[in-house]
Amino acid sequence: MERIYADHAATTPLCDESRQAMEPWLAGGFGNPSSLHAEGREAKDALDEARAALSSALRCEFGEVVFTSGGTEAANLAIIGTALANPDPRRNRILFSAAEHHAVLHTEPILERLGYRVEMVQTDQWSRPDLDHLSDLLGDDVLVVSAMHANNETGAVTADLQRLSSSVARVGALWHCDAVQTFGHLPLDEALQADLLTVSAHKLDGPKGTGALRVKAGTRVAPLIRGGGQEREMRGGTENVGGIVGFAAALGARRGDVLGIADAFRSEASRLVPDLVWTLPERIQRLPGHTHFRIPRVSAESLLIVLDRLGVSASAGAACSSGAIEPSHVLLACGWSDEEAGEGVRFSFGSSNSERDAVEAASRLAEAVATIRRRRS
Ligand SMILES: Cc1ncc(COP(=O)(O)O)c(C=O)c1O
Secondary structure (H helix, E strand, O other), rough: OEEEEEOOOOOOOOOOOHHHHHHHHHOOOOOOOOOOHHHHHHHHHHHHHHHHHHHHHOOOOOHHHHOOOOHHHHHHHHHHHHHHHHOOOOEEEEEEEEEOOHHOOOOOOHHHHHHEEEEOOOOOOOOEEEEEHHHOOOOOOOEEOOOOOOOOOOEEEOOHHHHHHHHHHOOEEEEEOOOOOOOOOOOOHHHHHHHHHEEEEEHHHOOOOOOEEOOOOOOOOOOOHHHHHHHHHHHOOOOOOHHHHHHHHOOOOOOOHHHHHHHHHHHHHHHHOOOEEEOOOOOOOOOOOOOEEEEOOOOOOHHHHHHHHHEOOOOOOOOOOOOOOOOOHHHHOOOOOHHHHHOEEEEEEOOOOOHHHHHHHHHHHHHHHHHHHHHHH
């Protein structure tokens, strides 16, 4: 049985373009971009070329791109780095949308130790920040607001970023936008107005362990990793040249019609499992390859185990810790009960899938549901 990988929101297989671009840096090219000799200059040129590609995709200046070890480090740098660089007791509040990724939310204990108060912006039932609640919380004592471009669990794209951006700017606060799920998949449009923008390579068919933070000129960010002053003093450490080159190559890679593939899955799954409940209604803008749903009284945990046995890799909208699936904070923020949150499942399609995969995945989903229900009766 051929396996179907439907977990591209977690990570993607490396595309040929990335692999080919990285190969010379795994076999042969090894220079340190900070060295002055020929090997170093060759690495520096490759790094410059990749930075130029990233800055063009992020429509920013060359020097505004700071390479990191991924989206988690970029988000940490954006938030903790801003907190460290702007100590001012009159600006000691930080706002997070409640459905942010843990890369954002789990910075809270450090921020509190630094003297900041972290407050949560409520979301609507589809995980998008509630902009009225944001306005209520905003004041001239807020330093930074973290509100993502699209949610990694539900797939919902945040609406009205223009309003969000101007209300944050009006009180003199900074906006950090986590665009890990949208970069390379959707135009960033108004997300580009963010002062700090996080992206990651492995969600767009690039390598793991490589990401970037776009830091708008004039925004003060202190490094979290100190060393040789690389990345304009914002991130010490010899750059991961191969990974960064692979990131830039992934940007230019060809991508198929994942929207059509996700649509094919949606219609076939609805036909075969009529009580399946889709999380997002049609009118809510979503990530193109993303689908999220629950099946009443079928736990995500058992569904994923049976699906895996049937050769389908999907995921729960939940974090796995100490072997147990905890109810997802995103779905709880959307107002789901613990039981409903335990039923949330994500199928995310990408470049490695075809429409045939989507139809087959729906049929294996129906088989998995029938197996679980048979066991129970
Ligand atoms: C929305 C979002 N932010 C941040 C991250 C973290 O990125 P990385 O895996 O590159 O550290 C992820 C990855 O799952 C994500 O989906």
